[in-house]
Amino acid sequence: MAALQLSTLEALSANQADTINQWISQLEASGATRNVRESDLRQQTAELLGLLLAALAKQAGTQIGDSGWDDTRRFLERLSNSRAQLGHESHQTAHFIFALKGVLFARLQAAYRDQPELLAEQLWEISELLDALAMHTIGTFQRSREAVIKRQQEELLELSTPVVKLWDGVLALPMIGTLDSQRSQTVMESLLQAIVDTGSEIAIIDITGVPTVDTLVAQHLLKTVTAIRLMGADCIVSGVRPQIAQTIVHLGLDLGELVTKASLADALKLALARMGVTVSKAV
Template identity: 55%
Template sequence: MNTRIHEILKKYPSELLDEWLVALNASGVRRDALMKEGELRDQCAEFLRLLTRAVEQGNIHDTTTPAYASVRELLERLSRSRSLQGFSPGETATFIFSLKQPLFGRLRGEFTKDAQVVADELWAATVLLDKLGLYTTEVHQRTREEVIVRQQQEMMELSTPVVALWDRIVALPLIGTLDSGRTQTVMETLLQRIVETGAEIAIIDITGVPTVDTLTAQHLIKTVTATRLMGAECVISGIRPQIAQTIVHLGVDLSDVVTKSSLASAFSWALKRLNQTIGTGPRAAPTKG
């Protein structure tokens, strides 16, 4: 079975390539804005070359063997590229599945007098191409998941800006829910900023945090503790009445943490702590008349 499929691949490389391209264009998966015809032809030709060598050397029923390593590497590269270009998993898998029509046609034509051989060869070719097609969808999905994780990480970093409010005073306004992953990013960002600015006081403003539960409070306490270990004071601002009641109801102990109702109050406290004041300009003289 391996030899017969290999014979077809080796005997009709140009014909299979041309017929495959016709099938691909008919399927509508090639979009001119994303992929030119010359590029697609090169990809198909390379795949047929590698597949011919793999089928000759390896077990046609097992595409995980070393013989198919080059084929898998090519499909991984193509699948990742198509995923990033915006092709769907189905469009990506169609690159492989569209080869069935020309390959099946050649197999029928070559062994037309032996129905059993044709049936066996068609089944072997189906299993082979199905496995390779499914492999492209796995790579495509994995690539999309990696992109989503990276985007979430980038959004998390963007949503935790540390602002230098004053000399030796930084502020971290938090918006949204705090979970374990975001807390780690918050902590790392804040501590790094403290090192960079030499800040002595860090204000964590939770005005934009909708609710505070036990887990959120624990995350805040961990961040405060880490900040203190860096030699900086930590103030939590934005403690609204409902949040204060929730914290008391949960039994969370924030007695050793400075808390303020607003960012302005926290900033004023920080200035006094550092014996600093904000000067005011001269008042304008009152007008007569």
């Protein structure tokens, strides 16, 4: 494999301010600067160009896994994380590197105008280097985006399973959407912890907002009810609409001793009755 020439480094190091300006112009034309402040963009391009030239000056080679590229890799990882937080796509993040190609290629073409074979070698080396840096950036971006998505999913799960205190000793958990294994686990943990924290005797799970109840959903509900009873509390499932009741009958699902009510109001009325509380209208 051909090595980078000293004259290549000199060509790339010349007129760095002009290189940065052209690079930024390429980024702006491609739309890769969305939500990025101009001052931040200028600082990022200047820093990466400086790191790139510094690594090449130290003869770090073009294998970016080598220790000579540690600072550059760390910079690209920070850049990828920030782009993921800004909601950029992976191709926009990668274009931060690819946009530099055209600018550097033009410099090399001018430097090796009369040496076509050497020009081809040096272009290939720089192209391989920038491609490797871009792939590292994409890989880091994907991991960052996956971490963001996972955190958002966890936050949504927490928000979608609010435990509400309806009365002293009575908790309610209104559910909206599909009840899958992950959400069922979150529901169980949230409700059990709330029972411990409040010392409640009765928990109401309201499934009015659950679109369908199949065998899997029924199993999740029964597991949650069993866990609640093991904690010494009782459980009532409310929001059983006619369609859900028919589905349960057609599927032949055995809900055991599970107590169900048509509405949350009915479930609360039953819960209060079990606690010996009577509610009446003021005269």
